Amino acid sequence: RKEVEQDPGPFNVPEGATVAFNCTYSNSASQSFFWYRQDCRKEPKLLMSVYSSGNEDGRFTAQLNRASQYISLLIRDSKLSDSATYLCVVNAYSGYALNFGKGTSLLVTP
């Protein structure tokens, strides 16, 4: 079983729509959680960290459910520039490397 699993999509949504991505992780000892964004043929860029209490950054809201080992990302009022692959990332041990999901592809259309 993969450590981090995501629905690969693609998600095709119109501009202005709200879209949600889900992710599950297998290691209950995981400590840190992130969403990264990766554009085609580019490196991943940190979108936001995910905290147990949930956190929001503008149009982006991240939630973490440790009991269910489940992470989500909600994007409101989608923009064309949001089109990218969104990577769910988990760090099991402080200072260790990150475990990446395969990513969920989002295409926002006019």
Next chain:
Amino acid sequence: GAVVSQHPSWVICKSGTSVKIECRSLDFQATTMFWYRQFPKQSLMLMATSNEGSKATYEQGVEKDKFLINHASLTLSTLTVTSAHPEDSSFYICSARVGTSTDTQYFGPGTRLTVL
């Protein structure tokens, strides 16, 4: 955010040659750098963890004699793909951890390697 550079950004080489990729942290010191590889439509897979001044720790299935890692300073780590073959063609990305009390990592722009 912190800046990590990689060089070269892309390289095409013949089978059997060796390719060196550099990863630099430009405005901070990175005691730990990580090397990942990403095949098309796949997730990033960790190859090795590189600590300044010590030997790299390789993930299972990654040949340490084929992928040589050197982390000679707090701002530079190099990955050398020795005797490259077409199956080594991939997107190689390094990342650097900022400080010791955070898990945040910043990624280099990646190196696209094509072996003919």
